[in-house]
Amino acid sequence: MEEHHHLFQPLLSTTTTTTSAAATTTNEDEDIKFLSSDKAISFRLLSIIFIGLISIYANYEQSKGFDIIIINDIKDSPAGNRFELFYLSNDKATRILQNTSSFIENVLYPDTTTSTNHPKKQVRSVTLRLSTKNNLTRIFPTVDAPKSDEFVINISPSIIMGHSSNDNHAMVSAIQRGMARVWLWDGESRAPPWLVDGLVEYMSGLAGFGEVVRGFGGSSSWDNKDPRIVAQYLDQCEKNNKGFIRRLNQAMRQRWDDRTVVEARNLCDSKTL
Template identity: 90%
Template sequence: MEEHHHLFQPLLSTTTTTSAATTTTNEDEDIKFLSSDKAISFRLLSITFIGLISIYANYEQSKGFDIIIINDIKDSLAGNRFELFYVSNDKATRILQNTSSFVENILYPDTITSTNHHKKQVRRVTLRLSSKNNQTRIVPTVDTPKCDEFVINISPSIIMGQSSNDNHAMVSAIQRGMARVWLWDGESRAPPWLVDGLVEYMSRLAGFGEVVRGFGDSSSWNDKDPRVVALHLDQCEENIKGFIRRLNQAMRQRWNDQTVVEARNLCDYYKKLYDSTAL
């Protein structure tokens, strides 16, 4: 560029030369400006892209856990119905997500803003249509192969006991399974009657069963019938807001029998208040 300029310099006036030099300088500045503008735009796009990736990652993480659907009896009538009505259209996955959200809102409504409520870690939930037929139908078994992995075993009788357009039994079973997944259990040492009662309590709140009002005898706290235990838990929560959530947190650590004694005494206290105001 410099050699080209000197070759033609004798044929051009000083003014023209100055003008040409000025024009060249301005063009260089414009190029630099455009390059700088492109660099800024590229940086902004990069930041935006990184932000979108971060948002997507947070969204994926907010889903909470991996879901696996297993059909152990694909070649059977129940297996075919399960595949058609719940697997092929992802309906089983949606039911798992919805029932999980319902239970989480009961047990951990303010986990994000409170350091006192430790949320149970759930990394993976497997819904398995088992080959074993459970005649109780609506009560699934929940296995824990690892501390943060859970397998909800659904009986074929649930599939066979409902019509193609009625999934009440399936949702009820999965609701109970997800309640069991999210409940702390005192490192597997909490009384089964209490855990079953809590599962029944949350299932009734979800609309699967009648919520009975009124107290019974305090001795029925450890009744083998989870419906009776759920009755007491319902009344305790009604009189002591957050009772179920705090009871679940108390079951996070290694189980102590004193926990349920204190809970029972507290409910007995409110039972007396309930009885006195009812007179």
Template identity: 50%
Template sequence: MEDHHLLQPIVSTITTTTTAIDDDDIAVSTSAIIYRMVMVIFIAIVSIWANYEASKGFEIIIINDAGNTPAGHRFAVFFISDGKAIRIVQNTSEFAEKVLYPNASQPKKQVHHVTLRLAGRNLTDVVVVNMSKSHEFVLHISPSMMEEINLEKAMVSAVQRGMARVWLWDGEISTAPRSIIDGMVEYVGISAGFGGSPDSGGLKLPEFDGNSCWDDRDSVNVARFLNYCERVRPGFIGRLNQAMRDGWDVRTVDDALGLPAQQLCYYYYSSIVRISNVMGPTSTSGRIQSI
């Protein structure tokens, strides 16, 4: 009996201690599992975020070839010194992507590198876009732009059109008519709040030979027709941009519209003629300022 009383506390103590150790092990093990799960989730989130950033990002380089000229000095002071040129490229690129790729599932053109270059001499246009290598683009800005009174607005407008040209899905070598490319670029520019060219006048009759409304030499007229198509068939601009990825043929616009484009041309031209007749040739009250 005495042995029983002497051993009982010892057995109880050992049992209690063993139980306590098991609980601690379980707690430590559970904490380790939770920690690992949290780290795995964190790494996955970081990876997804990094992939997302990489997919939408591209390298930007700013070059001032105008050097010590007045234009070069203005470009350096207003757009290089505070990084404004880079922000303009980023913002205009984002807007152009939203307009030309309204559906997130639509494949995007690959853009790896964009150079914004102030040219050393005046160009025929305020912005000229070249593809230097595959997926690498150069936006050449005419130094004459540095003489604009509202310099920042002029720069954003030019870069907006330049980035629209960059993001247009027209294959490595463009096969689409020049008029449709210029019209798409102008559509993006006007959509961003930059009106048509100063010499476009008010409600100007488009050139229409009975075949297509996008053969107009005035890019503003083409942009207005494209806007008309977008209103009639929402998503048309995105579908047309995607169709240009695989080249161009006579049915490209028809397929993007889902109806004969020539028919829509007649409706559009007739509506412009009616409005013009009502307004009169000298009236400016019907001026279209933006799309």
């Protein structure tokens, strides 16, 4: 208050001039402090906005591609409780589904997914369901398609029962097979089951879940009923002709007919379909 009082003294007064200068300096210091405080507030606001943008982007990156829905049909059963505890409460099922999907996409489609030579299958949503369907086995899920771009992977409750260290291995293996069926073209549902099963088994083998069997006999294994043997033949074709699996998958994009089998065999020895 004293400084403000001196501001009203005659301008020619030496004391007034000195005091006025001091007051001016004080005001400038206060202005600097105010500006510094204002900058600090602005910086904090920008930091909050930046962190918010990062969070939004992270959520977008996590969810882009297709919607994921997890359903537990048997919540009150022992298997349902384990599924809830080990795969739903911590979003583990979602992460497994995302990781297996990325792996399959990299196998079947080139890096440039907009390539006109390798159009990518449209997948809008994937539902992972712990189901009570009667036709389920421990490691082989079924995949339903209510719509052309919506898929439901049904897995058996037996896959998570027990307390062995292999439980998670079995879960990942089953979801891996399910996602392979999701991303594979199937000749408008007319491709032979032995070929689709063989392709699924081939990709499971690439991911480390396959099983080597005896009985592989080169091209005679092409239409073998054992998907593991078909997978070995497909693997040999891919090794002999890089890109074979991708081109075969694209050949299955159109409606399947008997000529596709001949063309697929020729594709094993040629880089063009």
